[in-house]
Amino acid sequence: MTTSSAPGKIILFGEHAVVYGRPALAVPVTQVHADVEVLDSPRAGIWIEAPDVNLHAEVNSLPSDHPLAAVINKFYAPLSSPHFRFLKMGGQRGIEIKITSTIPVASGLGSGAAVSVALTRALSSHLNHPMTDEELNAFVYEIEKIHHGTPSGIDNTVVTYAKPVYFVKGQPIEMLKVGHPFTIVIADTGISAPTKESVGDVRRLWMNNKSYWETIFDKVGIISFTARRAIEAGKPALSNVEAWEVLGELMNENHTLLQEMTVSSPKLDELVNAALRAGALGAKLSGGGRGGNMIALAQDDQAGAIARSLKEAGAKNTIITQVA
Numbered sequence: 001m002t003t004s005s006a007p008g009k010i011i012l013f014g015e016h017a018v019v020y021g022r023p024a025l026a027v028p029v030t031q032v033h034a035d036v037e038v039l040d041s042p043r044a045g046i047w048i049e050a051p052d053v054n055l056h057a058e059v060n061s062l063p064s065d066h067p068l069a070a071v072i073n074k075f076y077a078p079l080s081s082p083h084f085r086f087l088k089m090g091g092q093r094g095i096e097i098k099i100t101s102t103i104p105v106a107s108g109l110g111s112g113a114a115v116s117v118a119l120t121r122a123l124s125s126h127l128n129h130p131m132t133d134e135e136l137n138a139f140v141y142e143i144e145k146i147h148h149g150t151p152s153g154i155d156n157t158v159v160t161y162a163k164p165v166y167f168v169k170g171q172p173i174e175m176l177k178v179g180h181p182f183t184i185v186i187a188d189t190g191i192s193a194p195t196k197e198s199v200g201d202v203r204r205l206w207m208n209n210k211s212y213w214e215t216i217f218d219k220v221g222i223i224s225f226t227a228r229r230a231i232e233a234g235k236p237a238l239s240n241v242e243a244w245e246v247l248g249e250l251m252n253e254n255h256t257l258l259q260e261m262t263v264s265s266p267k268l269d270e271l272v273n274a275a276l277r278a279g280a281l282g283a284k285l286s287g288g289g290r291g292g293n294m295i296a297l298a299q300d301d302q303a304g305a306i307a308r309s310l311k312e313a314g315a316k317n318t319i320i321t322q323v324a
């Protein structure tokens, strides 16, 4: 049996503008993860069991654009050895794939990318066709394109490498070196919102007035750039200017720009305000927006109180995570 696990992720700064070439910062969230087991089976075919979504099926019985079938079909496509063809055609020996995930779907925590990464990694090592992280990242980016239209590639990158990243579309991956750990509270609105729709709506805004929206994306890019410097310097180096207050203020500014892009929602704004009232240093929506998650920057000793306030304000779930 071969197993693989991939973490969730959260975007700290720069979502949406990242689709237009501006930098964004994202970090893995190891409290939630997707897990895959692959084992040989005497039963012919490629069987998928995904109890979280109530699925137990042979891959050929699924529509070709089904997210799991898409990964498996893409994986097998270039493999022309008789063994793989045999499996794919339903030969005598097959494989069983079990997929479980604790990452909420369509909520900005990268569930799709995590399932694709864990599934591809498990399949590739089980079938003695190991992939480097670079190959895996490129493979999963192609899968993300099927589901999200014009993704920047940030989700597959942070999930594949499982490290904080400073991401610019189409450029070599830069890891984010965290100068001093800091704490983030993540709260789920409980509203699932497809990223494809909010990305499409921002694209329509941009198409109607490119020069205006390019200016907005520039502002977001400067926020991500400045946030990187604050994170890499860390608190001790910047104690006089209170680096975390700077970082919190950058989050608030980024949220205002996301509101302008029309990707916030009343519930997201309510949770952002609740976090600030409870003492967060800054807060913003995270990911595609409209629903999904928001994040708040917390002083370590206040994270619990902020999480409680977010629950009282209607958050479905909260996660306290340290970025280190």
Ligand code: PMV
Pocket: 011, 014, 015, 016, 017, 018, 019, 107, 108, 109, 110, 148, 150, 151, 152, 153, 154, 155, 195, 199, 286, 287, 288, 289
């Ligand atoms: O909703 P998420 O967490 O998958 O994030 C999407 C981030 C966007 O910038 C909105 C889209 C993208 O492809 O980068």
